[in-house]
Amino acid sequence: MKQKIAARHDAKVIKRSFDVGSLVLRRNAKDSYEGKLAANWEGLYRVRGKTDNGASTLRQGSPI
Numbered sequence: 001m002k003q004k005i006a007a008r009h010d011a012k013v014i015k016r017s018f019d020v021g022s023l024v025l026r027r028n029a030k031d032s033y034e035g036k037l038a039a040n041w042e043g044l045y046r047v048r049g050k051t052d053n054g055a056s057t058l059r060q061g062s063p064i
Helices: 002-012
Strands: 023-027 041-050 056-060
Touching: 023 056
Parallel strands: none
Antiparallel strands: 023 041, 041 056
């Protein structure tokens, strides 16, 4: 049953891949101190590289 649920979830997930050098936003990890009005996204990060498992390494980037 657990495998069926995981397979159904994975079928709905949209796979995204970013090229090295792309500018991206990162989801902000909110804490209870900031409350619900805190920003949902942070930064402007440049994709620096990719790992074998599909994760991307980021560095603070500028739009120019």
